[in-house]
Amino acid sequence: AQKITQTQPGMFVQEKEAVTLDCTYDTSDPSYGLFWYKQPSSGEMIFLIYQGSYDQQNATEGRYSLNFQKARKSANLVISASQLGDSAMYFCAMRERIHQFYFGTGTSLTVIP
Amino acid sequence: DARVTQTPRHKVTEMGQEVTMRCQPILGHNTVFWYRQTMMQGLELLAYFRNRAPLDDSGMPKDRFSAEMPDATLATLKIQPSEPRDSAVYFCASGLAPDGRPLPYEQYFGPGTRLTVT
Numbered sequence: 021a022q023k024i025t026q027t028q029p030g031m032f033v034q035e036k037e038a039v040t041l042d043c044t045y046d047t048s049d050p051s052y053g054l055f056w057y058k059q060p061s062s063g064e065m066i067f068l069i070y071q072g073s074y075d076q077q078n079a080t081e082g083r084y085s086l087n088f089q090k091a092r093k094s095a096n097l098v099i100s101a102s103q104l105g106d107s108a109m110y111f112c113a114m115r116e117r118i119h120q121f122y123f124g125t126g127t128s129l130t131v132i133p
Numbered sequence: 134d135a136r137v138t139q140t141p142r143h144k145v146t147e148m149g150q151e152v153t154m155r156c157q158p159i160l161g162h163n164t165v166f167w168y169r170q171t172m173m174q175g176l177e178l179l180a181y182f183r184n185r186a187p188l189d190d191s192g193m194p195k196d197r198f199s200a201e202m203p204d205a206t207l208a209t210l211k212i213q214p215s216e217p218r219d220s221a222v223y224f225c226a227s228g229l230a231p232d233g234r235p236l237p238y239e240q241y242f243g244p245g246t247r248l249t250v251t
Contacts, residue, residue, distance in 0.1 A: 053238055063222060065242035072238070111176065115236055120189060121166070123176040 021046050024112050026124035033102045034132050040087070041097040041127045043112030053115040054095040056086065059126070060108040068110075071095060102131045135159045137243035139225050145249045151213040154246045156225030157206055164237050165208045167193075167200055168224040170245070176224075182208065183230055215250045222247050 025044045033039035045054065056068040071079045071086045079086040087096040095114075099106055112124040138157045146152055158165050166181040180190035185202040193200065197219075199211045212219055222245045228237025 055239070057242070063247070064244050065224060065226075067239055067241060070239055115238070120178050120181065120236070121240065125175050 023047065023122035024114055024124035026112055026127050028127045029125075030128045030130070032130050032132055033099075035104060036101055038098060038100045039102055039129065041099070041110050041112075041129065043095045043097065043124060045093050045095060045112075045114045045122075047093075047114065047116055049116040051116075054086065054088070055113040055115070055121075056084070056095075056097045057111045057113060058106075058108045059111060060105075065111070069097070099129075104131050104133060107131045137225055137227050137241055139223075139243035139246050141246060142244060143247045143249075145251065146215055147251055148216055149214040150250075151211065152215045152219075152248060152250075154210045154223055154225075154248070156208040156210070156227075156243055158208065158225070158227030159241060160206070162227035162229050162237070162241075163205075164228045164230045164240075165202060166226040166228075166240060167208070167210050168226065170222045170224060171220075179210070179223075212248075215248075217250045220248055220250050 023046055052073045054071045058066045058068050069079050069081045069084045069086050071088045078088050083100045085098045107130050109126045109128050111126045114122050140155045164183050167179040168176050169179055170176050179193045180200040182202050202208045224245045225243045226240040228240045230237040
């Protein structure tokens with residue numbers, strides 16, 4: 021089974037609107053972390069947000085928030101008030117306690133003016 | 134502004150040549166990861182180190198790839214001999230793993246080395 025699944029290869033959003041990028045994960049480890057990274061066309065990987073499996077509150081960082089639904093094993097990224105600079109690939113990732121980091125296949129987001 | 138640095142940023146080489154990629158982790162970080170990114174496979178973990186010791190290199194083709202950390206400020210990934218299928222972007226990432234834990238909570242990526250093997 022895939023550890024991280026991102027089912028949206030591409031998404032479009034109007035500037036200033038909010039957008040949700042989906043991510044589901046698979047683990048039996050009780051302690052894990054979930055991450056989102058942004059990869060613009062320049063190629064760098066930019067860390068956006070982190071959610072620990074024991075965190076009670078959803079993580080937020082500025083316009084980014086992580087909608088963590090533990091029972092459903094989902095960790096969707098919500099970007100509010102989209103900007104043209106948000107156009108990029110977005111990767112969901114998971115860290116299990118012992119093993120390693122796993123990355124999804126990514127979602128390409130295009131913000132339309 | 135602490136960042137992971139990687140050199141070279143771009144490398145074009147002929148099949149059979151040796152390639153060495155270097156990474157300087159963020160000062161104070163005790164874990165270093167090497168990833169390879171291709172369109173077909175996405176991001177794959179090749180190896181990672183904690184306190185300079187390799188913890189997992191199961192993702193690395195052992196016959197031609199090698200990864201080392203000669204000191205805490207330098208990690209190297211070497212391919213010898215290189216093949217066209219090695220063409221990819223190679224990322225280094227570092228993080229700070231708390232005492233007693235093998236992995237950091239977060240990883241910070243370098244800009245990557247874009248390798249083309251002809």
